[in-house]
Amino acid sequence: xxxxxxxVEAALGGPRGVHWFRAPGRVNLMGDHxxxxxxxxxxxxxxxxxxxxIRPRRDGRIVVRSLxxxxxxGVVVIAADGxxxxxxxxxxxxxYVAGVVRELARCGRPPVGADAALSSTVPRGSGxxxxxxxxxxxxxxxxxxxxxxxxxxxLAAACQRxxxxxxGVPCGIMDQLVSLTGRAGAALLIDCRSLEGRPVPVPPRLAxxxxxxxxxxxxxxxxxxxxxxxCEAAAAQLGLRALRDASPSDVADDPFARHVVxxxxxxxxxxxxxxxxxxxxxxxxxxxxxxxxxxxxxxSTPELDALVDALVEAGAVGARLTGAGFxxxxxxxxxxxxxEEVTRHAVARYRVRTGLRPTPFLCRAVDxxxxxxxxxxxxx
Ligand code: ADP
Ligand code: MG
Numbered sequence: 252x253x254x255x256x257x258x259v260e261a262a263l264g265g266p267r268g269v270h271w272f273r274a275p276g277r278v279n280l281m282g283d284h285x286x287x288x289x290x291x292x293x294x295x296x297x298x299x300x301x302x303x304x305i306r307p308r309r310d311g312r313i314v315v316r317s318l319x320x321x322x323x324x325g326v327v328v329i330a331a332d333g334x335x336x337x338x339x340x341x342x343x344x345x346x347y348v349a350g351v352v353r354e355l356a357r358c359g360r361p362p363v364g365a366d367a368a369l370s371s372t373v374p375r376g377s378g379x380x381x382x383x384x385x386x387x388x389x390x391x392x393x394x395x396x397x398x399x400x401x402x403x404x405x406l407a408a409a410c411q412r413x414x415x416x417x418x419g420v421p422c423g424i425m426d427q428l429v430s431l432t433g434r435a436g437a438a439l440l441i442d443c444r445s446l447e448g449r450p451v452p453v454p455p456r457l458a459x460x461x462x463x464x465x466x467x468x469x470x471x472x473x474x475x476x477x478x479x480x481x482c483e484a485a486a487a488q489l490g491l492r493a494l495r496d497a498s499p500s501d502v503a504d505d506p507f508a509r510h511v512v513x514x515x516x517x518x519x520x521x522x523x524x525x526x527x528x529x530x531x532x533x534x535x536x537x538x539x540x541x542x543x544x545x546x547x548x549x550x551s552t553p554e555l556d557a558l559v560d561a562l563v564e565a566g567a568v569g570a571r572l573t574g575a576g577f578x579x580x581x582x583x584x585x586x587x588x589x590x591e592e593v594t595r596h597a598v599a600r601y602r603v604r605t606g607l608r609p610t611p612f613l614c615r616a617v618d619x620x621x622x623x624x625x626x627x628x629x630x631x
Contacts, residue, residue: 255370259304262316262368268306274387274620275300276373276380277429278461278582279573280438282518286423288482289444289495290515294425296433297614301371301384305392308364315348318370332362337416350413351389358409363397377463378579383426386410387620403431404446420472421479433619440522451522458587459614461580465607466554468578475575481507510547530568537569550576557604565596
């Protein structure tokens with residue numbers, strides 16, 4: 252029990268009339284930089300989430316407190332009608348909230364004010380998508396409070412636009428969609444063109460281990476926008492709507508496009524290998540994905556390469572960088588019986604080789620956003 256609900260309740264001045272919601276972070280098993288090319292992805296909603304308590308407020312303002320920040324940076328006040336420009340809000344994290352408020356208003360949310368407090372167990376800025384957890388927690392709670400009902404794909408798209416407005420980064424929809432629609436015990440095979448998702452159960456004998464490299468992400472925003480623009484240019488040159496429609500021979504001479512096309516195929520291969528329990532196949536696919544992200548898409552770093560090597564040498568089934576790259580996390584599949592040993596050995600090797608301090612996160616696949624149970628809330 253982490254006592255978050257108790258702290259949220261205290262911040263709201265008591266439990267009366269409080270509605271509760273939670274939204275998880277995510278780790279992507281396969282398919283990086285494919286979502287904005289309308290390809291496939293295979294993320295998992297993880298057992299780390301943003302918990303929010305909310306109640307209506309009468310003055311047309313939305314006041315949100317983050318209990319994870321020092322008090323002087325932890326409050327934002329936003330007009331409930333969505334008239335505040337997200338990029339102008341301070342402190343910075345309030346831009347995500349303002350983005351959500353504006354996008355929901357554009358989707359027809361009545362300007363109902365709110366008092367809300369939140370606390371998240373998704374580490375911030377690590378690549379496990381604390382930003383999507385924050386946006387989705389705000390979006391589901393603010394929608395519910397105002398009686399706005401949207402299909403999950405529309406709500407995810409609203410949160411994606413909110414993140415784009417808050418950060419200026421042209422991010423894809425994967426993080427928000429899996430935070431909303433993830434399934435317990437399964438990865439979600441998402442077609443980023445149709446936005447349809449199919450759960451792919453992950454057998455209990457396979458554990459999902461995310462390891463933060465200890466390397467803060469650098470250059471990631473500008474590199475992301477550059478890669479995305481290069482992909483769109485490559486598709487346009489081929490006369491295609493998106494690289495989703497390119498064949499391997501179309502892109503044989505273009506490393507960025509080659510990554511996107513091969514990676515999207517690896518998502519389908521991974522889903523099949525997980526379902527078939529094909530452990531060796533998974534190892535090969537993960538190795539090919541990391542090599543493609545490193546050599547073709549050029550978003551790895553020597554440290555991420557070292558962490559992937561350390562995990563595989565320590566006995567992981569497969570490991571690859573996950574997320575945008577340039578630091579952040581690596582994801583590994585590990586036989587459940589071996590998790591402790593693999594983690595210990597990989598961490599030790601990596602520390603010796605790089606001098607960095609990695610942080611392992613053993614992840615359980617959970618359901619997407621919704622109402623928490625009392626146990627989730629950690630009420631004590
Ligand atoms: P990631 O999504 O990988 O964790 P991002 O840089 O995309 O990294 O998002 C992190 C940002 O999201 C933080 O810097 C902060 O602005 C915001 N954020 C996430 N969680 C919280 C929280 N619990 N309270 C306040 N802001 C948060
Ligand atoms: Mg993020």
